[in-house]
Amino acid sequence: MSLLVTGSAIVAQQGDPLLFDVDLTAVGIVVGKVLVIFAFLLVATMFMVWFERKLISDMQNRIGPNLAGPFGILQTLADGIKFFFKEDLIPDRAQRRVFILAPFLSFVPAFLLFVVIPFGGDFNDGNAGVVTIFGRETFLQVADPPIGVLFILAMSSLAVYGAMLAGWSSGSKYPLLGSVRQSAQMISYEAAMGLAIIAVVVKTGSLSTHDIVVTQAGEGLGGILPNWGVLLTLGVPFVIFVIAATAELNRPPFDLVEAEQELVGGFHTEYSSIRFALFFLAEFMNTVTMSAIFVTLFLGGPAGPVLFGPGWLWGIIWFALKVFVFLFMFVWFRATLPRLRYDQLMDLGWKVLIPLSLGWILLLVALDLAQDQNWNLFAVGIGAAVVFFCAAMLLRAAVRSGQATRHTLEVPD
Amino acid sequence: MPEAVLLGGEQTTTAVEWVVFIIAATTTLLGSFGVIMARNPVHAALSLVGSLFSVAVLFLNQGAEFLAAVQVIVYTGAIVILILFVLMLLGIDTEEDLEDEPLRGQMPVAVGIGVLLTASVFALTQLVGFDVVTGTPEVTAAIRDDMPNINQIGRLLFTDFVVATQLAGVMLTVAVVGAVVMARRPREYQPIPEPESMDAPLSLDPTDQGADNGAEVAD
Numbered sequence: 001m002s003l004l005v006t007g008s009a010i011v012a013q014q015g016d017p018l019l020f021d022v023d024l025t026a027v028g029i030v031v032g033k034v035l036v037i038f039a040f041l042l043v044a045t046m047f048m049v050w051f052e053r054k055l056i057s058d059m060q061n062r063i064g065p066n067l068a069g070p071f072g073i074l075q076t077l078a079d080g081i082k083f084f085f086k087e088d089l090i091p092d093r094a095q096r097r098v099f100i101l102a103p104f105l106s107f108v109p110a111f112l113l114f115v116v117i118p119f120g121g122d123f124n125d126g127n128a129g130v131v132t133i134f135g136r137e138t139f140l141q142v143a144d145p146p147i148g149v150l151f152i153l154a155m156s157s158l159a160v161y162g163a164m165l166a167g168w169s170s171g172s173k174y175p176l177l178g179s180v181r182q183s184a185q186m187i188s189y190e191a192a193m194g195l196a197i198i199a200v201v202v203k204t205g206s207l208s209t210h211d212i213v214v215t216q217a218g219e220g221l222g223g224i225l226p227n228w229g230v231l232l233t234l235g236v237p238f239v240i241f242v243i244a245a246t247a248e249l250n251r252p253p254f255d256l257v258e259a260e261q262e263l264v265g266g267f268h269t270e271y272s273s274i275r276f277a278l279f280f281l282a283e284f285m286n287t288v289t290m291s292a293i294f295v296t297l298f299l300g301g302p303a304g305p306v307l308f309g310p311g312w313l314w315g316i317i318w319f320a321l322k323v324f325v326f327l328f329m330f331v332w333f334r335a336t337l338p339r340l341r342y343d344q345l346m347d348l349g350w351k352v353l354i355p356l357s358l359g360w361i362l363l364l365v366a367l368d369l370a371q372d373q374n375w376n377l378f379a380v381g382i383g384a385a386v387v388f389f390c391a392a393m394l395l396r397a398a399v400r401s402g403q404a405t406r407h408t409l410e411v412p413d
Numbered sequence: 414m415p416e417a418v419l420l421g422g423e424q425t426t427t428a429v430e431w432v433v434f435i436i437a438a439t440t441t442l443l444g445s446f447g448v449i450m451a452r453n454p455v456h457a458a459l460s461l462v463g464s465l466f467s468v469a470v471l472f473l474n475q476g477a478e479f480l481a482a483v484q485v486i487v488y489t490g491a492i493v494i495l496i497l498f499v500l501m502l503l504g505i506d507t508e509e510d511l512e513d514e515p516l517r518g519q520m521p522v523a524v525g526i527g528v529l530l531t532a533s534v535f536a537l538t539q540l541v542g543f544d545v546v547t548g549t550p551e552v553t554a555a556i557r558d559d560m561p562n563i564n565q566i567g568r569l570l571f572t573d574f575v576v577a578t579q580l581a582g583v584m585l586t587v588a589v590v591g592a593v594v595m596a597r598r599p600r601e602y603q604p605i606p607e608p609e610s611m612d613a614p615l616s617l618d619p620t621d622q623g624a625d626n627g628a629e630v631a632d
Contacts, residue, residue: 098459146561150482157489161462164493168455183493190490207563 016210017130018138029133033142037114044323045285046076052284052331059335083277091270093171102169103271103278106162109155110285115142116151116209117292119319122311123217123303128210131312139210140302140312148209149201152293153194156248160186162282163250163257167267178266181342182257186248188349193244195357199237199364200229200297209296217303229298236360238298240353242329245290247349250283251330253337254345291326295319355395359388433474441467454499462492479563 018026050065050073057064065072090099120140121131130137145151160183167179201207204215218227225231230238247254258266268279295301304318340348363384370380444467447460465488472481556565570578 095453095455098455145478146563147478147482150479150486154482154485154489157486157493160493161489164496165459168496180497183497187490187493 016139016141016144018136025134025136029136029138030142032133033140034115037119037142038111040119041111041114041285041288044288045281046080047073048284048288048327049076049079049280051327052334055328055331056335059332080277083274086273088273088275089270091171094270095169095171098165098169099270100275102162102166103275103282104162105165106159106282107278107285109159109162110282110289113152113155113286113289114292116145116148117141117289117296118144118210118213118301119292120302120312120316122306122315123213123301124306124311128214140315141210144208144210146208149197149207149212149297152209153190153197156186156193157190159286162279163267166271166279170267170270172270174263174265175267175269178257178263178269182250182267185250185254185257185345185349188346189244189247189254189353192240192349192353192357193248195354195361196237196241196244197297199233199357199361202361202364202368203229203232209301213296213301213303216300226300226303228300233298233360233364237357240357240360241294241298243348244353245294246330246333247345249286249290249330251287252334253339255339256342256345259339287327287330288323291323291330292319294326295322351395351399355391359391363388430474433470437467437470437474440464441471455496458492458496458499461495462489465489465492477562479566 018029053075054064054072065075068074068078090096118139118141131140132138164179164183167175167177167182170176200212204212206212206215212229216226216228216232250257257263258268263269268276271279299322301322302315302319304314306314366380366384367377369375370377441464444460444462444464448457448464451457451460465484469481469484472478472484
């Protein structure tokens with residue numbers, strides 16, 4: 001019962017204070033925030049492309065791009081300009097309208113996802129990230145709907161369409177195979193990702209991304225550790241989310257969608273010129289956005305100590321630093337891990353990640369309830385571990401027996 | 414913002430809501446027509462996405478954010494599966510595949526049912542008044558003003574309607590188990606016949622046609 005009550009306690013002042021009184025200044029501020037986000041995302045994406053190439057070169061003992069600008073940092077810009085002047089080809093057998101629509105369908109959700117991410121503000125001393133712009137109090141976040149987390153899930157399920165329609169409309173075999181792989185993979189891992197997010201939502205008691213960050217900005221265990229989602233949920237949902245998000249982004253080691261050795265280029269094989277550039281940008285932008293979601297859900301978003309100067313600036317700095325850690329992690333994955341086989345990918349998603357995340361939610365809720373009812377936490381923990389073990393063994397037995405019967409059924413003597 | 418309107422307790426329809434309603438309602442109708450008019454099955458499925466997405470916007474316009482989000486999450490995922498079915502299982506992703514109608518005489522029946530339903534909606538509005546069937550704030554407003562509708566729905570689902578919720582859960586579980594059982598049903602084992610050309614001796618000589626016309630050689 002108390003779970004519900006804590007949820008309603010923060011409701012009194014729901015949402016961005018800017019929108020309680022909408023006038024021209026408020027509209028101007030919102031438009032300004034949208035422009036800042038737009039510019040930030042484009043710059044961050046360009047940086048990410050350069051960063052990935054440079055870091056991978058370092059890890060592979062190469063130099064990487066080094067001619068355009070200092071350290072080759074303008075390489076992405078040069079590539080972009082080149083893409084603009086390339087010939088734009090549309091295959092004869094393509095479904096013209098869908099073929100043209102597809103790159104935008106993968107580009108737009110990548111942008112929209114970022115509007116619910118809090119990217120700055122001072123969360124210390126009960127400040128709740130409120131900043132004052134032109135005499136108006138607001139959050140450093142474009143929108144704070146009460147359904148923020150659901151919005152993230154909705155946009156990531158929309159993102160499937162871009163690649164799937166691109167592959168289908170190309171009228172060519174390899175893109176179609178790539179897009180079918182991609183939609184199967186994204187649908188499978190979306191479940192695990194959603195369940196990992198639910199663990200955070202259960203612990204923070206809100207679906208609004210801003211409230212999630214505010215909860216995480218509070219004092220953590222023993223007053224030393226931060227109250228971050230990764231600690232609140234005892235770590236496992238974070239690991240599940242890392243794996244599921246990497247699969248959702250189609251990044252290595254889950255990049256079967258565009259496995260060059262098998263599928264040429266996957267769903268965007270037939271694309272050229274600026275349309276290809278849009279896919280390319282969307283992919284890297286999704287990486288940046290997913291890192292931002294990581295930070296928001298598990299690492300306290302822009303919350304962090306203020307060392308000197310204005311608090312809102314430190315919010316932005318902490319946010320950028322935390323996002324950077326995840327960008328590094330994704331590049332590191334790519335440089336280190338070999339690609340999974342397709343059956344391994346499906347087994348990992350359905351037989352490991354989904355059962356584990358479901359069980360972990362039950363465990364978290366049980367611990368919450370025990371704390372609420374003043375039960376013996378130790379006894380509850382032992383009981384939960386026993387139940388967990390039994391369920392895992394049961395699942396294993398079921399999978400084994402399923403495999404055994406399938407083999408005997410399909411190949412009779 | 415619908416939320417602000419909701420919390421303020423204001424129950425009138427604003428100009429912004431009207432504009433959003435007209436745009437979303439138009440795209441809903443256009444999408445629905447696209448579903449039945451499109452010659453290409455994938456285009457029809459895409460029109461369905463557009464139509465359902467516009468319905469989500471209409472929900473948002475009514476201040477029902479939760480329904481809007483769930484509408485997008487559930488239906489976009491479902492239609493991806495639908496398109497995959499069209500492409501992979503039925504193999505009808507071209508216009509020619511739809512030329513002969515599988516259900517004969519379904520069109521007059523559909524028109525009849527459509528007319529009947531429209532007539533009943535009109536009859537209802539005449540008998541009881543427009544408030545019952547249209548989304549006016551007096552009918553569709555939140556039950557309580559002091560919490561977002563996610564919390565309200567959650568409370569209702571796990572208190573007043575807990576039996577219905579659990580029954581729905583059981584039904585979905587049965588559906589999943591049923592789907593797995595159907596997919597895992599043992600099939601008749603049929604060994605794939607060896608192609609006859611495999612018997613013919615493989616020749617590297619381009620003038621020798623034996624490798625290509627293995628069947629003729631075997632005759």
